[in-house]
Amino acid sequence: MVFELDTKKLEFPHPSYAEGDGLLAVGGDLSVDRLLLAYSNGIFPWFDEVSPILWYAPNPRFVIDPRKIKISKSMANVLRKNIFSFSIDRNFNAVIHHCATMNRKDQEGTWITADMIDAYSKLASLGYAHSVEVWQDNLLVGGLYGVLINGVFCGESMFSKVANASKAALIYLAQEIELHLIDCQFHTSHLESMGGEYLSLTDYLAILTKKHNDE
Template identity: 60%
Template sequence: MIYRLDEKQISFPHPSLADEDGLLAVGGDLSIDRLLLAYEYGIFPWYDEDTPILWYAPFERFVLYPEKIKISKSLQKTVRSGKFRITVDTAFAEVIQACATMDRKDQQGTWIVDDMQQAYINLHKAGYAHSIEVWQDNKLVGGLYGVQVGRVFCGESMFSRVSDASKVALVHLAQDFGLSMIDCQVPSQHLQRMGAELISQEKYLLDLAHQDIKPYGFQRTL
């Protein structure tokens, strides 16, 4: 059963009530309060221009534990080379725009529609959504963005315009911010090669329950 949300009431059904594809609810809005409540309970929006707002809570989550990240020798060399400059929260809107417009294999269009972009920009301005930017010759060549829930970073998307740029952003995310878990949401081969794994919804929600979502908590620990 797919639940229809009341736009006047900010609430969600329990994530365990999602269907086999992880679809939990439809409707509602992308207000800051609703998005924060969703992330606190392991729920995220994912839809396109041809559908209403859809909310997902998959029964398995694809996550990366920072202490388990696998960095190839070639990527280690790239990270140490200094060829990229890394910044944090300096170009959030540019990162989300780049993620929305990147051509991706076997994917037509984008789920990061205009309303989604504005919603996450609002979350960023409120201190809950963050970005890591990768620069080369003063040009933005890669990055990622997501929502921080305590020590859990819920990654939304990443992009790369030159080889390894998004991977470098992920390495910095895993190593520099004292995170306990990075939620990658959608399984991919390259993230699996870097150590990401599937865990049950129950384990994910248990880990999430120990987190305290608060603004402006995204700071380097080094």
């Protein structure tokens, strides 16, 4: 069953009610408070320019344990050459715009609409959304961005303008930021090759809410 959200009420159904494809609810808004409530409960928006706001909570969830990220021999060789430098939150605006405008195989248009850019930029200004930037010869050549909730980095998108830049961004995120989990949301073969695996929604939510339980 897909629930219709009321813009006047700040609430979501439990993520376990999501459809088989992960779709849980439709409607609502992209306010900071609603986005934070969503991510705190394992829910995220994903829609295109012609759709209403759609909210997903996939079960199982596709994730990467930062401690188990896989680095191929060729990628390890790239990193040893130090052709890239990295930064965190140096230019969130540039990263999200690059992610929105990158041409992607088998995909028409983008889910990173102007409203999404505005919403996540507000999250970034408040310290909830973060970016990793990859630089080569002082040029921004790759990166990723996402929302950090209770030690879980909910990855939204990544981009690469040169070979291996987005992979390098993900490895840097896993190794340089203390995280419990990287939430990839949906499966891709690329992320699977780097250690992505399925995790039940129950186990995912247990990790996501562990900080609150400990307190």
